[in-house]
Amino acid sequence: MAKNWRAELRKRAEEALGNPSPYGEDIDLSRYMDVEPSSPKMNKDVESQVERVGIDLRGASRSATFFQYDHSVLMLKMFSGIKGLEIMDTESALSMYPWLKEYYWKLVNVDADKYTAAAELYSTKGYFIRVSERTKVTIPVQTCLFIGTHGILQAPHNIIIAEPYSEIHIITGCTAAPWVKDLLHLGISEFYVKRGAKVVFTMIHSWPERAYVRPRTGVVVEEKGVFISNYIILRPLKSLQTYPTAWLAGREASAKFSSVIYASHFEEVDMGSRIILRGGAATGEILSKVVATGNAKVVTRGQLVGEAPGTKAHLECRGLVLCPSASIHSIPEILAKHPETELSHEAAIGKLQEEQLYYLMARGVPPEKAISLLVRGFLDPGLPELPPVLKAEIRKSIMMLEAAKG
Amino acid sequence: MLLELRDLHVSVGEREIIKGVNLKVGLNEIHAIMGPNASGKTTLVLAIAGFPGYKVTKGDILFEGKSILKLSLHERARAGIAIALQNPPAIRGIRLRDIIRLAAGLEPWDPSRREPDCFSEKFLRMVGLPPEQYLDRDVNVGFSGGERKRCEIAQVFAMKPRLMILDEPDSGVDLDSLKILGRSIMSYLQAHDCSILVVTHHRHILQYLKPTRVHVMYDGKIAVSGDFDELVPLVEQTGYEQLVKEWKANG
Numbered sequence: 001m002a003k004n005w006r007a008e009l010r011k012r013a014e015e016a017l018g019n020p021s022p023y024g025e026d027i028d029l030s031r032y033m034d035v036e037p038s039s040p041k042m043n044k045d046v047e048s049q050v051e052r053v054g055i056d057l058r059g060a061s062r063s064a065t066f067f068q069y070d071h072s073v074l075m076l077k078m079f080s081g082i083k084g085l086e087i088m089d090t091e092s093a094l095s096m097y098p099w100l101k102e103y104y105w106k107l108v109n110v111d112a113d114k115y116t117a118a119a120e121l122y123s124t125k126g127y128f129i130r131v132s133e134r135t136k137v138t139i140p141v142q143t144c145l146f147i148g149t150h151g152i153l154q155a156p157h158n159i160i161i162a163e164p165y166s167e168i169h170i171i172t173g174c175t176a177a178p179w180v181k182d183l184l185h186l187g188i189s190e191f192y193v194k195r196g197a198k199v200v201f202t203m204i205h206s207w208p209e210r211a212y213v214r215p216r217t218g219v220v221v222e223e224k225g226v227f228i229s230n231y232i233i234l235r236p237l238k239s240l241q242t243y244p245t246a247w248l249a250g251r252e253a254s255a256k257f258s259s260v261i262y263a264s265h266f267e268e269v270d271m272g273s274r275i276i277l278r279g280g281a282a283t284g285e286i287l288s289k290v291v292a293t294g295n296a297k298v299v300t301r302g303q304l305v306g307e308a309p310g311t312k313a314h315l316e317c318r319g320l321v322l323c324p325s326a327s328i329h330s331i332p333e334i335l336a337k338h339p340e341t342e343l344s345h346e347a348a349i350g351k352l353q354e355e356q357l358y359y360l361m362a363r364g365v366p367p368e369k370a371i372s373l374l375v376r377g378f379l380d381p382g383l384p385e386l387p388p389v390l391k392a393e394i395r396k397s398i399m400m401l402e403a404a405k406g
Numbered sequence: 407m408l409l410e411l412r413d414l415h416v417s418v419g420e421r422e423i424i425k426g427v428n429l430k431v432g433l434n435e436i437h438a439i440m441g442p443n444a445s446g447k448t449t450l451v452l453a454i455a456g457f458p459g460y461k462v463t464k465g466d467i468l469f470e471g472k473s474i475l476k477l478s479l480h481e482r483a484r485a486g487i488a489i490a491l492q493n494p495p496a497i498r499g500i501r502l503r504d505i506i507r508l509a510a511g512l513e514p515w516d517p518s519r520r521e522p523d524c525f526s527e528k529f530l531r532m533v534g535l536p537p538e539q540y541l542d543r544d545v546n547v548g549f550s551g552g553e554r555k556r557c558e559i560a561q562v563f564a565m566k567p568r569l570m571i572l573d574e575p576d577s578g579v580d581l582d583s584l585k586i587l588g589r590s591i592m593s594y595l596q597a598h599d600c601s602i603l604v605v606t607h608h609r610h611i612l613q614y615l616k617p618t619r620v621h622v623m624y625d626g627k628i629a630v631s632g633d634f635d636e637l638v639p640l641v642e643q644t645g646y647e648q649l650v651k652e653w654k655a656n657g
Binding site for chain 2: 373
């Protein structure tokens, strides 16, 4: 009987394996099924690649490190002296803690689409992080999902539990080795932010040009809990589609999704965020900053659902289209299901302001450099609450991208 | 000759705004351009600076003896032409300290290098702005008219120009700020070889700058030129309209 719940999940997954997602290009999963992971190669290239997504393998100024290479966990380290923090791969956690099944596939439906289904059927580890009641881990925990085999499917399932009044900052970097061009990454993440707890989650993606990425994320926030998500994608991939949902279940719970997207080449990004304000006086914010250049097509979706009195939320998309062949499509939705909910949205998409460009040129700055400074200036305020080193790293990559283009 | 305009004609879109201007500005000279609204003053200086959209249809602009018509805006800036704009734009995400560094040809400050950045401070002090309050503010965001003008001058100083073009540095500026601006420009001139072309409506800033020559523009041309002491009182007494009428009557 004990394992029946898993069999049940697998059965549901098998039935959903043919269901496409309502959003994004439909992916033929069979292309990735037979690729076996090669044996991990750690070298300077890998190190510098992961550094670019905020991961420091020496673990300086990090309280813990989880490093997954293809399907195996290569590094699992915790800074000594930190109590009340647990980190391990999700499969191990599931065998260790029978109660964990109450947290597994509870915020994301296993049969939501073929990607959730495949993530269960071809599951490849992922991390379990739990911070105990009243423990505050303010030095970031870093997790890295790295792909080192060309053409592989990586499907980690992550569970993050912040017990009441705890606090944790997580930096997740997802990237691939320079020799990997093609891959499919399906990441399932379920966040449980309990009463009065705070989770700051920063995810940086840097995938190769033929990568398909389909993360699926669910968040529940209890009374007075705080969830802050920062998502950053700078390097062009083939196709990304995601639509995380946060349920603000308790009174005065709050969530903020902030994303910074720099899309170029032939990239297709369909990025949404949804906040459901169910607890009284809950607050939410969705903010996306998008730059589209080259032939990139970006869709930003957002949905705020106000279901309880005194709730308040705001949705905002700011976009900059640098090329006539690029596009940004902003689709904001606000749903008021209670008379005392206050929801607002704002979207502004435009080109670079010539007046600002000429101003910098009049100061002697060449046009290509002026454009990259303005792009950086546009994206910069969208990077909140990040360690300064990481922020500097991101600024640098924006400059590098622009320089390469110029 | 530092700057020479030879029968300069400038169009914006299809419309000719500057209709044949001749002007010579020597080294260390200060020339003022006055004139009624819409007489072409700003168009003239933006065309000299090389702003796109200001098309020279005839004539030439010589800077240090060479035509600069083929140089773009940033190349002219690097060659030594620095303009303080009448209405500079606000730029979110670029800090004042960085635009001053850029104006001087440096890279923006990289805080991750942990070296303190003192470079921009002196330029803000020169225009009477306390650096600690301004360095990290976004360029012109929420600045008053007077603050914008001072920041323009600070950036122009950082460019180490051979020719400073000041487009209405006194509009929207109170008399105290004007005094600071006037004095800071003069003390800069005492220490550097630099000429000035200043566009203004008022005598106030000119009292500090003491121009070598004053030119009155009217309908895209320089109608009258003269000395400060002679021409400015005349403008104030008779007004541009009357002055130009007399000029036309005299042929």
